[in-house]
Amino acid sequence: MSPRIAVTVGxxxxxxPEVIGxxxxxxxxxxxxxxxxVGPENCGVEVDEPVGEWDxxxxxxxxxxxxxxxxxxxxxxxxxxxxxxxxxxxxDKRALLDGGYDFPGHTEMLATLxxxxxxxxxxxxxxxxxxxxxxxxVVLATTHLPLRQVPAALTEDVIVSAAEITREYLTRWFGIxxxxxxxxxxxxxxxxxxxFGTEDDELLRPAxxxxxxxxxxxxDTVFVRAMRGAFDAVIAPYHDIGMTAIKVASFGAAVNVxxxxxxxxxxxxHGTALDIAGRGMADPxxxxxxxxLCRRIVALAPPHAGRPPSEGPPQATRSSxxxxx
Numbered sequence: 001m002s003p004r005i006a007v008t009v010g011x012x013x014x015x016x017p018e019v020i021g022x023x024x025x026x027x028x029x030x031x032x033x034x035x036x037x038v039g040p041e042n043c044g045v046e047v048d049e050p051v052g053e054w055d056x057x058x059x060x061x062x063x064x065x066x067x068x069x070x071x072x073x074x075x076x077x078x079x080x081x082x083x084x085x086x087x088x089x090x091x092d093k094r095a096l097l098d099g100g101y102d103f104p105g106h107t108e109m110l111a112t113l114x115x116x117x118x119x120x121x122x123x124x125x126x127x128x129x130x131x132x133x134x135x136x137x138v139v140l141a142t143t144h145l146p147l148r149q150v151p152a153a154l155t156e157d158v159i160v161s162a163a164e165i166t167r168e169y170l171t172r173w174f175g176i177x178x179x180x181x182x183x184x185x186x187x188x189x190x191x192x193x194x195x196f197g198t199e200d201d202e203l204l205r206p207a208x209x210x211x212x213x214x215x216x217x218x219x220d221t222v223f224v225r226a227m228r229g230a231f232d233a234v235i236a237p238y239h240d241i242g243m244t245a246i247k248v249a250s251f252g253a254a255v256n257v258x259x260x261x262x263x264x265x266x267x268x269x270h271g272t273a274l275d276i277a278g279r280g281m282a283d284p285x286x287x288x289x290x291x292x293l294c295r296r297i298v299a300l301a302p303p304h305a306g307r308p309p310s311e312g313p314p315q316a317t318r319s320s321x322x323x324x325x
Contacts, residue, residue, distance in 0.1 A: 004082070005294055006074040009039025009047070010089025011063050012054040014272025015282035017044035020089060022284040029291045036083055038074045040066040044278075049073060060092065064099025067091045071106070075113045078263040085294040086265040087287075090272045093144075104144035110258055110265060118260035119165045121233070122242065122269065123293065124250030136226055136249045137233040138242040139166045139259070150238040151199060154186065156207040162235050163211035169259040170232055173297045179232040182222050183208045183215030186237045190218045204237070223249070252283060255290045257297075264297040266290040 007024070010016030021044070024032055037047050040054035051069040055062065071091075077083045088106055096103065103109040111118045120143055124136040141162045142153045163181055170179040183204055187197035194201060204216040213235070215222065223245040226234050236242030246254050247269065254269035268286035276282060 005085040006036045006038055006077055006083040008070040008074050008088045009043055011067050011092045011272045012040055012043040013063050014274055015277045016089030019282050019284040019287045021045040023287040026288050038070045060095040061098040064095030068096055068099050068101035085263055085298045087290050087294050088267040092272050107143055114261055116260050118258050119162050121257045121259050122246040122254055123257055124254050134227050134229040138246050139235045140242045141235055142238050154237050159207035160211045163213045165260045166233050172301045175300055176232050181213040182231040182234045183213055184219050184222050184234050184236045185216035190216050252285055255293050264294050266294045
């Protein structure tokens with residue numbers, strides 16, 4: 001029997017509905033009945049689990065409230081064991097906040113809804129080449145926060161927890177025994193002996209030793225080394241250094257994976273793209289890849305059910321940028 005996977009529409013103003021519709025029609029992803037689309041009615045794609053009705057003339061606040069409701073509903077279904085995985089459509093973070101959900105993004109919201117320690121991983125799914133025989137996987141030690149706040153958020157415990165979650169889920173969900181994990185440096189040239197900052201020597205190196213991973217290695221080489229097969233994953237100290245690496249390596253063919261949940265959650269590597277929504281220009285490739293990866297993970301490691309969240313907006317404070325370790 002094929003696994004059932006929940007698919008949230010995301011922001012109904014964006015490209016989510018159209019890429020979901022095209023992705024679910026692709027023969028590679030399986031039967032339409034394998035998927036439960038969660039979102040508002042009248043949003044441009046067939047919905048199986050409605051959470052209200054979208055008004056095309058609606059404002060951002062309504063879009064944010066409906067996209068947040070869809071996430072809460074889908075997580076509740078997964079925690080009850082009604083679905084075995086979750087693929088989320090892109091959301092508008094400001095609209096989500098205006099709609100009553102005070103989270104910087106999916107990762108932090110999922111952590112609160114499930115009560116789990118999580119980490120955000122980006123996986124390139126483009127076919128390996130002779131020059132880059134290994135698929136790049138990047139885990140973010142910190143997520144959405146201003147760059148000036150990164151050094152304070154990047155503690156030894158945060159790095160160690162990211163390494164522990166990465167190691168466990170590379171084995172559990174990707175079938176990689178004894179994964180090789182590298183830590184990307186924070187400063188240019190890994191600080192160059194303290195000339196360009198002391199964090200790499202005083203914080204990152206002890207954390208890597210404690211976690212049993214390698215590094216820190218300079219950002220300008222560690223991702224290339226991983227793509228050439230030296231490492232199974234790289235932990236990036238902050239959002240943009242990791243996102244830039246994965247998108248240069250595999251733009252349009254990368255998938256976000258939330259590690260640490262009791263069920264697999266994937267999402268495409270793009271946002272709402274409000275500027276092209278409804279114009280037939282959106283490429284469904286990344287969403288197709290997210291559906292396929294979620295199916296593969298479920299087949300390798302079936303999820304386990306837990307306590308479902310309530311359907312009201314979850315209570316949270318503004319994120320520190322640490323991935324809820």
